[in-house]
Ligand code: SF4
C-alpha cells in the first residue's frame with residue numbers, strides 16, 4: 456500500500472481544479488470516494504479520453520484512495536449521455552465501486568453539486584466534501600495516484616478546442632509552452648485568435664502563449680477576438696459596476712438559477728447586484744457572496760440583461776476576505792435542493808448555444824504520443840500552498856522524473872504543497888523566483 460507521503464513526494468495535486476495537494480485530501484477519513492468525471496466545461500474532453508485510454512489506472516487510483524481514507528464505497532460520476540465511456544469503464548470496476556450517471560447539466564462538475572447528485576448529501580456553505588464523509592478526486596488525479604511508486608507527475612493531458620485545425624486532447628510534458636499545444640492541434644484557423652485557458656465558463660484569457668502547461672491546465676480554447684466569451688472575459692470592474700448599477704431590474708433570475716443557491720446555500724447574486732447602488736463599505740454587507748463558486752452561470756446564461764453578477768459577487772468576496780470578514784454558521788437549507796434542483800438545471804446543450812460554442816467540434820480525441828519539446832518551464836507554485844524551493848542549480852543535468860523542487864520545511868514539517876519534478880531530461884538552464892527552465896539534452 457502506498458502512503459500519503461509518497462503521494463506528496465510524487466507531486467500529485469488536483470488536476471481538475473485549483474491544485475489542492477492530493478496527499479492532504481487523502482489524509483482524512485471518509486466513507487465514499489467520488490471520482491469527478493462530469494467534465495462540464497463545454498468542448499473539453501480530456502477526462503472522458505482518460506477513462507477510455509487509462510481505464511485500469513483510474514480504477515487503481517480509486518482503489519488506492521478508498522484504501523487510504525477507509526472508504527467502503529467508490530463512485531465515478533459521469534454524464535449518462537456518454538454511454539460508450541460508461542460501457543468501457545463498468546466491466547473494469549472493482550467490488551464496492553459503481554458509476555453514478557449524471558444529467559447533462561452545468562455545472563455538474565462543481566464538487567458540491569457532484570456530491571449532492573451522487574450521494575444526496577449537501578456540503579454546508581464554506582465546507583468541504585469531508586464534512587459529509589466524502590472525498591472528491593478528478594479522473595487525471597486518480598490516474599496520477601495510481602502511478603505513484605512507478606513514476607512521478609511529469610505529464611498533463613490537455614484539450615485543445617475551438618478554432619484549431621484538429622480539436623484534440625494532447626499528452627504533454629509539464630512546462631510545455633501553450634503555443635506548442637496549439638501547433639500540435641494543427642494551429643489556429645482564424646486571423647484574430649484569442650486564447651482561453653481552462654474552459655469557456657471558468658477559464659481566463661491568456662495573451663502570452665509562451666506560458667507553460669501546469670499541473671492544473673485542463674484545456675485551451677481558441678476563439679475569435681469578437682466572440683461573446685472573449686468579450687465578456689475582458690469586461691473590467693468599472694464597466695461591470697456601471698452597467699450593472701443602471702440596468703439590473705432585480706428580476707432575480709441569477710439567483711433562481713444559481714447552483715449553489717439551489718443547494719440551499721445563502722448566495723443570492725441579485726442582492727450583490729443591488730449593493731452596486733450602495734457606498735463601497737456597505738458593499739461588503741452581502742456576506743453570502745463568499746459562497747459563490749464562480750461558475751459564471753449567472754453572467755453568461757441566466758441574466759436576461761446580459762449583466763455580470765458573477766464578477767459583482769467576486770468583488771464582494773474580495774472585499775470580505777480583505778476585511779477578514781467571515782460568516783460563521785450561515786443559514787443553510789439542506790432540504791431545499793430536492794424540488795428546485797430538478798427543475799432548474801441548466802442543460803449543457805442550451806448553454807453551448809447561448810454562449811456561442813455550438814458551431815465548434817465538440818469532440819477531443821486523444822493523441823497518446825507524448826508531445827516532444829526542447830524547453831519546459833516549470834513554475835515553483837502549481838498548487839494551493841507554498842511555492843516549492845529549487846534543489847537543483849543552473850547547469851545541472853537532470854533526468855525525467857527527478858525531483859527538482861521541494862516543499863519548504865518549517866519547524867521540521869513540510870509546508871502545504873507537492874514536490875516538482877523534471878518533466879524532460881536535459882540541463883537546468885534558468886532558475887528564478889518563479890520558475891525552473893530545463894532544456895532538452897541533444898541526443
Ligand atoms: S438576472 Fe440580471 S437583471 Fe436579473 S437580478 Fe440578476 S443581474 Fe439583475
Ligand code: SF4
Pocket residue numbers: 709712713714715716722723724746747748749750751752753754764765768
Ligand atoms: S457565479 Fe453566479 S451562478 Fe455561479 S455560484 Fe456564483 S453567483 Fe451563483
